[in-house]
Amino acid sequence: MTNWIDIAALDDIPRRGARVVKTRQGCVAVFRTAEDEVYALDNACPHKAGPLAEGIVHGSSVTCPLHNWVISLETGQAQGADEGQVQTYPASVENGRILLDAAFLRTRQVAAE
Amino acid sequence: MTKKLVVIGAGMASGRALEQLFDAAPGEYDVTLFNAEPRGNYDRIMLSPVLAGDKTYEDIVIHDSAWYEEKGVTCRFGEKVVAIDRDAKTVTAANGDVLPYDKLLFGTGSNPFIIPLPGHDLEGVIAYRDLEDTERMMSMGPDNKVVVIGGGLLGLEAAAGMAARGADVTVVHIMGHLMERQLDEAAGYLLRKALMDKGITVKCSANSKEILGKDGHVRALLLDDGTELPCDLLVMAVGIRPNVALAAEAGLAVGKGIHVDDQMVTSDADILAVGECVEHNGAIFGLVAPLYDQAKVVAKTLLGEEAQYVQKELSTKLKVTGCDLFSAGDFAEGEGREDIVFRDPSRGVYRRLVIENNVVVGAVMYGDTADSNWFFGLIRDKTDISDMRETLIFGPAFQGGAQMDPLAAVAALPRDAEICGCNGVCKGDIEDAIAAGSTDLAAIRATTKASGSCGTCTGLVEQVLAVTLGDDFVIPTSQSICACTDMTHEDVRRMIKSQELKSMAAVWQECGWKTPCGCHVCRPALNFYLLADWPLEYQDDPQSRFINERKHANIQKDGTFSVVPRMWGGITTPNELRAIADAADKYKVPTVKVTGGQRIDLLGVKGEDLPAIWADLNAAGMVSGHAYSKGLRTVKTCVGTDHCRFGTQDSTGLGIKLEKALWGSWTPHKVKLAVSGCPRNCAEATCKDVGVICVDSGYQVSVGGAAGMDVKETERLVDVHSEQEAIDVTVAFVQLYREHAKYLDRPYKFIAKVGLDWVKERVVDDLEERKALIERFELSQSIYRKDPWAQHVQDKAQTYQPLADLALEAAE
Ligand code: SRM
Ligand SMILES: Cc1cc2nc3c(=O)[nH]c(=O)nc-3n(C[C@H](O)[C@H](O)[C@H](O)COP(=O)(O)OP(=O)(O)OC[C@H]3O[C@@H](n4cnc5c(N)ncnc54)[C@H](O)[C@@H]3O)c2cc1C
Ligand code: SF4
Ligand code: FES
Numbered sequence: 001m002t003n004w005i006d007i008a009a010l011d012d013i014p015r016r017g018a019r020v021v022k023t024r025q026g027c028v029a030v031f032r033t034a035e036d037e038v039y040a041l042d043n044a045c046p047h048k049a050g051p052l053a054e055g056i057v058h059g060s061s062v063t064c065p066l067h068n069w070v071i072s073l074e075t076g077q078a079q080g081a082d083e084g085q086v087q088t089y090p091a092s093v094e095n096g097r098i099l100l101d102a103a104f105l106r107t108r109q110v111a112a113e
Numbered sequence: 114m115t116k117k118l119v120v121i122g123a124g125m126a127s128g129r130a131l132e133q134l135f136d137a138a139p140g141e142y143d144v145t146l147f148n149a150e151p152r153g154n155y156d157r158i159m160l161s162p163v164l165a166g167d168k169t170y171e172d173i174v175i176h177d178s179a180w181y182e183e184k185g186v187t188c189r190f191g192e193k194v195v196a197i198d199r200d201a202k203t204v205t206a207a208n209g210d211v212l213p214y215d216k217l218l219f220g221t222g223s224n225p226f227i228i229p230l231p232g233h234d235l236e237g238v239i240a241y242r243d244l245e246d247t248e249r250m251m252s253m254g255p256d257n258k259v260v261v262i263g264g265g266l267l268g269l270e271a272a273a274g275m276a277a278r279g280a281d282v283t284v285v286h287i288m289g290h291l292m293e294r295q296l297d298e299a300a301g302y303l304l305r306k307a308l309m310d311k312g313i314t315v316k317c318s319a320n321s322k323e324i325l326g327k328d329g330h331v332r333a334l335l336l337d338d339g340t341e342l343p344c345d346l347l348v349m350a351v352g353i354r355p356n357v358a359l360a361a362e363a364g365l366a367v368g369k370g371i372h373v374d375d376q377m378v379t380s381d382a383d384i385l386a387v388g389e390c391v392e393h394n395g396a397i398f399g400l401v402a403p404l405y406d407q408a409k410v411v412a413k414t415l416l417g418e419e420a421q422y423v424q425k426e427l428s429t430k431l432k433v434t435g436c437d438l439f440s441a442g443d444f445a446e447g448e449g450r451e452d453i454v455f456r457d458p459s460r461g462v463y464r465r466l467v468i469e470n471n472v473v474v475g476a477v478m479y480g481d482t483a484d485s486n487w488f489f490g491l492i493r494d495k496t497d498i499s500d501m502r503e504t505l506i507f508g509p510a511f512q513g514g515a516q517m518d519p520l521a522a523v524a525a526l527p528r529d530a531e532i533c534g535c536n537g538v539c540k541g542d543i544e545d546a547i548a549a550g551s552t553d554l555a556a557i558r559a560t561t562k563a564s565g566s567c568g569t570c571t572g573l574v575e576q577v578l579a580v581t582l583g584d585d586f587v588i589p590t591s592q593s594i595c596a597c598t599d600m601t602h603e604d605v606r607r608m609i610k611s612q613e614l615k616s617m618a619a620v621w622q623e624c625g626w627k628t629p630c631g632c633h634v635c636r637p638a639l640n641f642y643l644l645a646d647w648p649l650e651y652q653d654d655p656q657s658r659f660i661n662e663r664k665h666a667n668i669q670k671d672g673t674f675s676v677v678p679r680m681w682g683g684i685t686t687p688n689e690l691r692a693i694a695d696a697a698d699k700y701k702v703p704t705v706k707v708t709g710g711q712r713i714d715l716l717g718v719k720g721e722d723l724p725a726i727w728a729d730l731n732a733a734g735m736v737s738g739h740a741y742s743k744g745l746r747t748v749k750t751c752v753g754t755d756h757c758r759f760g761t762q763d764s765t766g767l768g769i770k771l772e773k774a775l776w777g778s779w780t781p782h783k784v785k786l787a788v789s790g791c792p793r794n795c796a797e798a799t800c801k802d803v804g805v806i807c808v809d810s811g812y813q814v815s816v817g818g819a820a821g822m823d824v825k826e827t828e829r830l831v832d833v834h835s836e837q838e839a840i841d842v843t844v845a846f847v848q849l850y851r852e853h854a855k856y857l858d859r860p861y862k863f864i865a866k867v868g869l870d871w872v873k874e875r876v877v878d879d880l881e882e883r884k885a886l887i888e889r890f891e892l893s894q895s896i897y898r899k900d901p902w903a904q905h906v907q908d909k910a911q912t913y914q915p916l917a918d919l920a921l922e923a924a925e
Contacts, residue, residue: 007917015289016630016656019916030916034298034630051672054660054720056633060450063633065660065668070633074449098916105919 004092004099010036011096018053018062023105028089029053030098031073033060038098039073040091046071046084116215118142118415119204121194121359126388126404127220128154128175133412135184141416144186145212147204150243151191153181158401160247161432164274170244197363199381216415219360219371219379219386223353223399228262232324237331238347241271246348253346255279260334260344262321264291266431268350269308273433276313283314283342285334290317290618295429295440297629299456299463300479302618306461307436318652355390355397370397375421377411387411393422400427428489430482439485442475442492443467450474455506456625459525463622464506465629471499484508519599522608522625523576531611532573535566535871543577552582567867569603569853576604595634597626602638602855609642615650617643617657631657638856641743641779645851648893661741664913665901666723669716674723676702676715677740678730679776682750682768682788683711692733700726710747710785712738724910727902736776736900743857744779745786745847748772749797753790753807762807764790767836771805774844777898778890781854781863784847799827802860803843808832812839816846816872817861825861828869831877845876845883848890 013019013032020027020043029043029052037060043053050066060073070079076086090101118134120127123146134142146153159173181188189206196205203211225240227233239246250271253259257280261272264286276282284291290301291308305315320337324347333343355370366372366380370392377385377393387407389398398404406422413420428441455464462480466473466488473491478484487509491498498505526532528541538561546560557574558565564574578586591601598605605624614620620639621631631639636657643651655663666674678693693713697705703717718726727737739746750768754760768788775784787798788805798804800820804827806813811834815827830846833839846860849872854863864872875882905913 005919012912012916014656014912019912022915022918022920024920027915048670049672051668054664054668054672056636056659057656058630058632058636059452059628066670068633 003102004094005102007098007100009096010038010093010098013038013098016057018055018057020051020053021100027051027053028100028105030091030100031057031062033057033073036093038091038093040089040100041071041073041076042087044086045069046078046086047082052086115140115143117213118144118216118218119194119212119214120144120146120218120220121204122220122222122356122388122390123148123150123152123154123176123188123190124220124222124388125154125157125175125401126222126408127218129405129408130218130220130387130411130415131184131186133409134415137412138416139184142216144184146181146186146188146190147192147194147206148188148190149193152244153177153188153190155244157243158432160241160244161270161274164247164250164271165277165434166251166274194359197359197384199363199384202383215383217384218411218415219384219390220388221356221359221390223355223389225349226352226354227349228321228351230321230324232326232331233349235324235326235331236329237345238324238349241267241348241350242353249346250275250348251278253278253280255281257281257345258343259283259346259348260285260342261348261350262334263348263350263352264288264315264317265294265350265352266292266429268348269304269436270432271348271350272313273308273311273436276311277434282312283316283344284308285319285321285336285342286315286317287320288317291315292431292438292440295477296438296479297465297477298618299465299622299629300438300440300477302616302622303461303463303479304431304436304438306619308433311435353389353399355392357390360386360390368392368395375410375423376414377407377422378414385411385414394424396424400429402427426489426493428485430485437478437480437482439478439482439489440476441485441489442473452629453502453506454627454629456521456622456627457525458522458623458625466506468498468502471497471502473498473505519625520576520580522600522623523573524580525623526612532577532607533561533563533566533570534607534610536562538563540577543574544581547578547581552578552586554578567853567871569855569867570607572601572604573607594638595632597628597631597635598624600624605639606642606646606853606855609646615643615647617654633659637662641781641856644779644897645893648896662743664720664723665737665739665741665905666718667741671717673717673719675740676718676723676726676730677708677712677738678735679738679772680712681772682748682765684750684765684769685712689733689735692730692735696726696729699729708740710740711749712740712747714740721914724906724913728906731900731903731906737902739776742779743782744777744784745772745775746783747785748775749785749787749801751788751790751795753788757790759793760790760807761809762790762812762836764788764796764805764807767805767807767812767839768796770836770840771843774840775847777900778847778851778894779897780847780851781856782859784850784860786843800824801827803827803846805839805843810834812836814839814842814846817864817869819859819861821859823861828864830869830873841883841887842876844890845886846872848886849875851893852886852889 016034018029018031027043028040031039045064047069050064054065055062061070063070069082076088078084089104092099154176156173162168193207194204195207203213205211225242253275259275259280259282261268261284264284272282272284290298291304322337323335325333331347333341357367360371361367371386373386373391379386388404410420410422450469453466465477467475472495476488526540530540542561551557551560564571575588579588593599640654640657644653660668700722702715706714708714748768748771750765753764784802786803787796787801789796789798790807800818804815813832815829818827819825850860
């Protein structure tokens with residue numbers, strides 16, 4: 001069951017940008033695309049844990065700021081020749097507010113412990 | 114016995130419902146129809162053609178008095194229903210009449226939303242909803258100025274209609290592009306261009322602040338940025354709100370609209386609702402197609418028949434002559450979605466399909482919408498498109514046919530488009546030369562001089578040859594910027610200049626980009642080209658910059674940042690050093706290092722602390738050192754005449770002056786300078802992008818050195834006598850580099866391409882050109898010579914913080 005929690009206004013993130021949400025187990029990066037879709041992923045690149053929230057967002061991908069791996073925001077999968085995947089979390093927008101799934105974030109915490 | 118049906122609102126939805134009702138069961142109901150407007154049902158959609166002068170009100174009446182008479186409808190037009198007593202089952206009209214009903218139907222439509230700006234109640238501020246509004250707009254002619262707030266469907270139809278009558282119309286839109294809910298950026302760009310061609314002024318990303326009046330009448334609209342737009346009439350077309358007040362007062366369940374179930378029945382079994390006033394499954398409505406579906410259902414429900422309203426896909430078209438656009442479905446990027454983009458710059462055509470699981474889920478088209486119904490059908494029917502995927506974008510006629518044409522952008526250029534900037538050669542001149550027998554690059558160079566100077570337009574000249582000669586000319590392959598385009602950096606830069614492309618969306622469309630919004634390779638390059646060529650018109654896009662330039666600090670391998678304040682010419686003071694030391698303590702900076710650029714680096718600062726540490730450094734008089742930028746980095750100096758026994762000129766002073774002139778400017782790659790006080794060259798000036806060596810007779814300015822991945826000694830540009838000349842030549846050189854170099858080419862690579870002689874001609878020999886270069890640099894610096902740290906501390910500090918902190922909540 002989803003248990004949506006209100007995180008912030010959609011406009012708090014620029015289009016083609018990202019901000020992080022802090023959790024006890026490190027940061028989740030919340031992305032907003034040019035088309036106002038939001039995605040939530042672990043803020044750590046599968047390559048060397050680069051902070052994905054600082055990358056350049058294009059289409060529904062982000063390019064890691066450290067060594068340019070391109071990560072799909074939908075699947076968390078590294079694109080092209082690179083291999084690896086980041087954890088993704090349910091995220092949605094309702095009435096201009098960004099919602100994340102509390103239950104999922106908690107599972108993440110358990111998994112990390 | 115005939116039952117009594119009272120209908121509130123004679124709009125398009127209730128009108129269609131009545132038609133259905135009378136067709137199915139004439140005489141079943143005795144109908145009384147109230148309408149606040151002093152007329153019956155007319156085609157509201159067609160108000161735009163009426164406004165534009167293509168139709169008259171008589172043409173758009175749907176139900177005339179003969180129709181109402183024939184159906185036995187009691188019409189109470191110009192009368193409002195003011196109250197409902199659900200227990201007694203009566204309605205009260207404005208004049209106090211109380212009428213009983215068996216069934217009550219709401220068709221009250223919606224109200225235009227009026228932004229409560231100061232001055233919104235002035236005379237001359239109107240919405241666009243009914244015939245009165247339309248007539249008001251029709252009174253605007255060539256002597257009138259009009260402002261329309263809202264760049265959506267309604268606003269643009271209003272603007273185009275008034276412009277067609279000769280009025281001077283400005284559209285003010287808050288978002289970055291027009292019709293953002295139906296169109297993506299590229300289509301929005303084309304639409305804007307078409308409207309500007311009709312003489313309409315379009316201002317996007319514009320925030321209205323206040324409506325100014327005089328003697329109770331609107332006089333002008335004031336924007337956030339201080340701009341005043343004078344107007345005789347101000348039309349607000351910013352959205353609609355379902356008209357629910359009466360229903361809410363009567364105690365019906367109301368959310369955004371009047372709640373109805375699948376049978377269009379409200380929370381009261383004897384009261385139904387239809388049209389824009391309803392909310393069904395969380396959705397509200399603003400187009401007639403769904404309202405007509407609802408009308409069918411409501412008529413059946415009134416007759417006690419089974420029926421169910423189901424929401425369907427919607428499509429949008431704009432009713433403005435010459436602007437063919439279409440959008441349908443959902444074109445947001447999303448889970449497992451993929452785009453197919455087709456652009457034909459020569460015809461101004463843009464098409465984009467969004468595909469999910471082999472089904473088209475969304476479509477945006479501009480310019481050629483002939484196939485829109487076919488695509489809409491694919492969306493509605495969820496057709497499996499796997500078999501036609503490759504050619505899908507070309508539409509039904511082209512199945513198995515056309516290919517994208519990499520030459521389309523150049524083919525589209527008008528004859529007067531300048532191809533060679535150095536020699537002022539237009540496309541037409543080259544075409545004429547080809548016609549006269551110059552059929553290869555060398556011949557074109559010889560006859561027209563095109564591409565004979567700096568050579569950066571070579572790619573475009575070759576493409577003109579290919580377009581003109583067809584298969585007879587084979588273009589040597591050259592490297593495109595990235596997979597998003599077939600064009601090279603040089604081609605795109607020339608297009609930006611000669612076609613006056615001033616936005617990213619403009620470049621994507623006119624240069625035939627193959628992706629909807631570029632990638633991490635092309636976007637930073639385009640962002641630089643646009644801001645360098647159009648400093649006033651183009652707005653820097655932080656989202657197209659690498660993180661270091663977006664956050665004005667260097668990202669480190671662990672995600673922390675380094676902070677390097679400017680030390681002008683390498684000079685510092687005890688106070689500055691104390692402030693740096695205090696900041697290092699306060700923010701627990703793990704490493705403090707002296708850089709190779711004569712200043713101090715604070716390494717390992719947390720992203721969240723950046724605005725605070727900058728504010729502290731700003732307070733001590735220090736600004737960003739741009740150690741992260743493709744822009745001016747450092748100007749190294751030696752001690753010069755102030756202290757050194759060999760110094761010939763004030764090298765430290767000149768270094769500081771140069772740094773103060775150049776700081777803040779963005780360049781294709783980083784730019785580093787040095788000034789040494791004598792040929793012993795303690796500042797290592799001869800391996801910098803620009804190096805100055807002071808000598809007794811003046812200053813030796815040299816350029817194009819390197820000491821990074823390549824090592825290269827500078828070449829002498831010129832020897833000058835005065836300090837001012839040294840500064841002028843340097844600034845002019847940097848501007849020439851900004852205007853012509855490829856993104857990520859350091860000056861030595863740029864010079865290798867264009868030749869030092871070409872540079873000298875412009876910067877040294879041609880004093881007019883030197884002056885013009887300096888002027889253009891200063892114009893750009895009027896925007897960019899500002900401390901980004903101070904700006905971010907002021908406007909953006911919040912964005913450096915996490916969006917939310919769930920660490921506490923998760924602990925529970
Ligand atoms: C801090 C500093 C090293 C130091 O501790 O002294 C430094 C640090 C970096 N340099 Fe440098 N360079 C520094 C002086 C130099 C110099 C010497 C100089 O400026 O006199 C050079 C050779 C001169 C030159 O630029 O040609 C230099 C040549 C490079 C290059 C190669 C450039 C080239 O065109 O070949 C790069 C890579 C690049 O820019 O693409 C680079 C890139 C970098 C980056 C930004 C790598 C990166 O992209 O993350 C380093 C950032 C480290 C960090 O995490 O903060 N750094 N770098 C120096 C800062 C100077 C300053 O005060 O701004
Ligand atoms: C300029 C313009 C262009 C448009 N273009 C398009 C288009 O191209 N395509 C498209 O699909 N849609 C278009 N629309 C939208 C479309 O016209 C509406 O969706 C449709 O008219 C709504 O019908 P309705 O019956 O729900 O409401 P309306 O047509 O608004 O009818 C409601 C009526 O109820 C009356 N009323 C309200 N309260 C009371 C009361 N208490 N007592 C008595 N009467 C009351 C109002 O006066 C009004 O006449 C356009 C709209 C406008 C204004
Ligand atoms: S030489 Fe420059 S880029 Fe290389 S490790 Fe040192 S600081 Fe980093
Ligand atoms: S850490 Fe992301 S690409 Fe290396």
